[in-house]
Amino acid sequence: MVKKNTCVFISGQGSNLKNLIQQSRDYNFPINIKLVISNKKNAFGLNFAKINSIPYIIINTEIRNYENKIIYNLKKYKINFICLAGYMKIISKVFLKKYGKLIINIHPSLLPKFKGLNTFSRILKNKEKKTGCTVHYVNEKLDAGNIILQKSFYINSKDDEKILRIKTQRLEYKIFPEAIIKIFRNN
Numbered sequence: 302m303v304k305k306n307t308c309v310f311i312s313g314q315g316s317n318l319k320n321l322i323q324q325s326r327d328y329n330f331p332i333n334i335k336l337v338i339s340n341k342k343n344a345f346g347l348n349f350a351k352i353n354s355i356p357y358i359i360i361n362t363e364i365r366n367y368e369n370k371i372i373y374n375l376k377k378y379k380i381n382f383i384c385l386a387g388y389m390k391i392i393s394k395v396f397l398k399k400y401g402k403l404i405i406n407i408h409p410s411l412l413p414k415f416k417g418l419n420t421f422s423r424i425l426k427n428k429e430k431k432t433g434c435t436v437h438y439v440n441e442k443l444d445a446g447n448i449i450l451q452k453s454f455y456i457n458s459k460d461d462e463k464i465l466r467i468k469t470q471r472l473e474y475k476i477f478p479e480a481i482i483k484i485f486r487n488n
């Protein structure tokens with residue numbers, strides 16, 4: 302199997318990146334992580350790129366046309382699949398036109414519910430019975446692309462935001478690799 306040359310975009314902790322790096326060591330996992338891009342120079346997740354000798358690039362999104370640098374590097378590393386894993390920046394229309402069908406994102410709610418930020422506080426405020434996470438394709442609308450995979454769990458009355466985050470992320474580490482396998486199953 303020819304693995305997809307993958308770039309993971311991060312902004313923070315990078316625990317999903319860490320998980321995807323581990324999964325990609327499996328011969329049968331459909332992707333290899335060839336590049337990490339962060340829009341934050343102090344993102345903790347960059348450590349996982351460093352430890353694993355994966356090239357990484359820090360992007361200053363304050364600079365005009367910063368996406369040109371991204372596109373240049375995606376070409377340089379022959380990237381043909383992109384995973385957004387906690388990347389806190391909107392992807393532009395121009396970029397989507399070029400890479401749209403190749404970009405997936407993970408979101409910590411049962412989309413279409415609770416798009417955007419502060420998901421856990423809103424979920425609790427809304428007294429939801431269930432929550433979960435979603436892997437979806439990226440389009441020009443926030444957290445609105447076609448859903449690839451979604452998993453849920455019941456919320457316990459004692460769950461606070463911190464616990465919800467932990468439970469959701471535990472599920473994310475399962476669902477992100479499963480979604481990737483699902484995408485490339487027949488390729």
Ligand code: GRF
Pocket residue numbers: 311312313314315316317318346386387388407408409434470473
């Ligand atoms: C994840 O919970 C993901 O759902 C959201 O951002 C978080 C990133 O966490 N989009 P990490 O950086 O992978 O630890």
